[in-house]
Amino acid sequence: MLKSLQSIQQLKYGEKSVLQQQNWLAFLYQTEQKNVNLEQVDSLAEIEDHPVLSYTERTLQILNKLSLPQDSKHILEEVLKWCEVAKCGSASMRKIWLDAGYPLAIHNLASAQIYATAQMEKLISERNFVEEELIYTLIQTHGLIGQYIRGEARYQQLQPLAQLISLQIIPDPIMRELLIALNQCIIEAVSPTLWKNVKEKVNEVILWLITGTDDHEVPFQVRLKQLRQHAILYGEDFEKEIQRIPDFEKAEERLALFFHKVDLWYVESALSDFTLEEFIKIFLLLIRTSPSLTLGHITFEPLMRDLHYDYKGKKAVNLYKKRIIEAYLNELSVEELLYHEIPANQHVSLKIDLYDHVQFIGVTFCFSNAGEKLIEFCQEAEKDPVYERAIILLYDFFGFRKDAFDRLQNEKSYLADMNHAQNFKKKIVDYVVGDTILDIGPGGGFLLDLLSTRYPDAKVIGIDIAANVIAELERKKQREQKGWEVLQGDALDLQQYVGEGQVDTIIFSSILHEMFSYIPYEGKKFHPAVIGQALQSAFLALRPNGRIIIRDGIMTEPKNLVRNIHFRNKADIAFFNRYVHDFKGREIKYKWLDEQTVSLPINDSMEFLYTFTWGEESYPHEVQEQFGYFTPSEYKDCIQQSLGSEANIMIFEHYLQEGYEEHLLDRISLTDESQQPVRLPDSTCFIIIEKGSL
Structure with a gap:
């Protein structure tokens, strides 16, 4: 030794x-x-x-x-x-x-x-x-x-x-x-x-x-690509992204002059989560604000440290800080950074630290007192739904969200959740027809992968309204060399993106209840007309004999049935009380039969049990969503009224998704009004609608 x-x-x-x-x-x-x-x-x-x-x-x-x-x-x-x-x-x-x-x-x-x-x-x-x-x-x-x-x-x-x-x-x-x-x-x-x-x-x-x-020594663009290797491995299409940057040709000469004389430290750790355009803008800011003529070394270690924190026990990028920086960079054009004075931003600025006596600087971003308080507030409030709404309001006020569907720090867990229920998604694939297939709300891309594997010659397209979901899927497509495509678009107006009569199969897998819950329609959310509009939009996009496939939540009928939930653990009663206060879909009406047993309508009981099953991790989002929005009869009426006689309901099934009863067995007992044990109501529907031929 x-x-x-x-x-x-x-x-x-x-x-x-x-x-x-x-x-x-x-x-x-x-x-x-x-x-x-x-x-x-x-x-x-x-x-x-x-x-x-x-x-x-x-x-x-x-x-x-x-x-x-x-x-x-x-x-x-x-x-x-x-x-x-x-x-x-x-x-x-x-x-x-x-x-x-x-x-x-x-x-x-x-x-x-x-x-x-x-x-x-x-x-x-x-x-x-x-x-x-x-x-x-x-x-x-x-x-x-x-x-x-x-x-x-x-x-x-x-x-x-x-x-x-x-x-x-x-x-x-x-x-x-x-x-x-x-x-x-x-x-x-x-x-x-x-x-x-x-x-x-x-x-x-x-x-x-x-x-x-x-x-x-390598040319500037080669070195730039080397510095982006982590981002490229994660899915950045370097050549495509560099062409998208406005006025990059004007910036290249100045950046090449700067890069030929500086050595860099911790670049990948600090900057790989930023887009290539944001990366370029950060260096243009550096040239403006640093002693660029005498610089020899630049370390991004301060930014690396400032940009990371422990989120639920694991190292993560502090998305609150990152979004503030992104919003700041988005306000600055390459041309402004090259040729014009830029106004001071009241929330964030690039911070330069001079090190020792050499030509060496450390780089990070600093935030205003209001910005620091916002970040602190967000970090403290990550689980509470009341605070989550406040977070969204704050982000909207400061302009830090990318769009109304930006889920902030929970984006990755949301995309992972969207890949759950894989067996049911495999069932969807069995009923696909034709060679042009749309997956509405593709989430993490699991169904896109299944469709492309089963139908390698088909054109498979994922459409989502959220910019972050599309960006993540584009990276996945690049790094895994997938053949499917993605579009950012509105499922309520599919003709704008795919035209009329151009698609063979359109899939709504666990997405219609989200549209029902989040999309304001005629001035309010949780409006049944959203479902009708989504179906009409899809139907117009279908070719003759094309199909709409739906897998989503379902309500039970008759609606007036009552269920009693007995909580085996008294601590879970607080969860219920919090839920009925926070749930946004509708008012939950209930009465306590004893200190551990509550009585409520069957569909309210099941809506609660969805959230109870998912637990604290998903609570902030689950209370914003209503999973069951129609009974079977109401769903059939909606299809007929929205699509008319040209629509043929080929399959209409509803069932209790596996896992709910097993998960709740040790936590609750469910009885009817006569105190007799009963099974959980159906949770999920599977519907196939075929468009008639001409």
């Missing part, structure tokens, strides 16, 4: 005396700093006390397993021991380093200087200057090959390494072996998958350095 690993083990066993002999270890251990790339963690709360020391240990463990000559292992062990120390150190030691002029924000440069200072404390007879020069240069340039591949560092930052190689003090085969092993240690310690993905490119760059080939 490497001696450095033995020292770390001793420290773990409580032998802190080892810190007196190993100052590199003391620096890594005696620190309040937690400098860690947030790409590497799942929860901010679970970041360990010494993340840099743990990372260093992982690099050394990888080195320990490599088959290398002992001299090479010794050199790399020294490099790995020292290369992260500038990220740590006690407060007093960091002050000493800063006073000495070490650029701590550029940790590879500062770590190399800290290593150099430690060597100068040795007796001259104990020093090996060739070895020290090699170790110093490897510390100074460690990680830069990876940063070059990511687009963060320019190739010229590797010049100290190239110059050392050119001196030929280390034979080329040994130098190449050292560099490959060093990069494996520092990259694989972050992620074995990452090392597997970049290993070939790392070897290529090392070969350039060893052979002394010409300069390998």
Whole structure:
């Protein structure tokens, strides 16, 4: 085992005396700093006390397993021991380093200087200057090959390494072996998958350095694409998006001039969730507000930290901050950023921090007092439906929502929920006809995938009114190379998007109740005419013999049946009381039979039990929605009145969706007015309407 690993083990066993002999270890251990790339963690709360020391240990463990000559292992062990120390150190030691002029924000440069200072404390007879020069240069340039591949560092930052190689003090085969092993240690310690993905490119760059080939600086657009790799992997169509940016050609010259002289840190961690256009605008803002003529280094670490927080136990982008920034950037055009004065925004601004004495800045966004309070309010109010309505009002007031269907922080969970009930969606696919298929409200895209797989030659289109849903589906389509299409459009006016008589199958899977609940019609929500209008719009878009397929909520008839819900757990009574106050669909009428048993109409009881089943996680949205809106008779009447005799109801089924009874078994008992146990009423309908032939 490497001696450095033995020292770390001793420290773990409580032998802190080892810190007196190993100052590199003391620096890594005696620190309040937690400098860690947030790409590497799942929860901010679970970041360990010494993340840099743990990372260093992982690099050394990888080195320990490599088959290398002992001299090479010794050199790399020294490099790995020292290369992260500038990220740590006690407060007093960091002050000493800063006073000495070490650029701590550029940790590879500062770590190399800290290593150099430690060597100068040795007796001259104990020093090996060739070895020290090699170790110093490897510390100074460690990680830069990876940063070059990511687009963060320019190739010229590797010049100290190239110059050392050119001196030929280390034979080329040994130098190449050292560099490959060093990069494996520092990259694989972050992620074995990452090392597997970049290993070939790392070897290529090392070969350039060893052979002394010409300069390998990349053109601006190539570097820009490198910086967007995470976004591209997640589904950004880089070439398509760059063409969409207004006046990009005008911006390119200025951006290329800026990028040719700066090196970047933490770009991907901070900016990959922003669109390419927003990314470009942030850099144009930087050029305007920073000392751009003298800049050499830019770190987005402050923004990375400010933009993330723990949401329900997991690291997440703080969508409240992100939307405020997005709204700000949306107000600015590329042309304005290039040529005109821009007005100050009262809610948000780009913030520049000057670091040390070098040409180095940190970047983030700062918010007004009102903005900070808004963000704080939103974070505190994420589960309460009353506060959620207030959040939406605040967002609308400040203009931070993308549209009326923007679900803010719950967007991802909403899209995941839309992919539930997969077995029922598979049943839908069995009844599809023709070669042009519309999925209304496609959510996370599960049904689009099923349709494309079953009908590979068909044109499959998802239509949704929400901008965020469409953006997410476009990314999914790009990253998974899907053949379906998506359109942002209004299901109440399909002819505007697909024309009349052009579609064979139109699917409404768990979406009509959302339209009923959220779309104001004739001045109010929860208007039955919304369903009629949606069916009429779909029917006009159908070809002869085309089909409308509906899977959605259903009410029970007769409506005057009464059900008694007995809560087995008294704590659940508070949930019911909260629900009847918060539910927006209609007034829930009920009476308490005893302290744990409530009596209410059958459809009100089932509407409550839907939300009760989903629980607190979905409560804020469920109380805004009414799942059952028609009884079977009412649904058939709506179809006939809306579509006329040309509509043929081929299938009309209703049933209790699996899982409800099992989930509620230990929580409630359900009885009729005679106190006799009864099953839950039907929850779901499955309807197929066929359009008559000409």
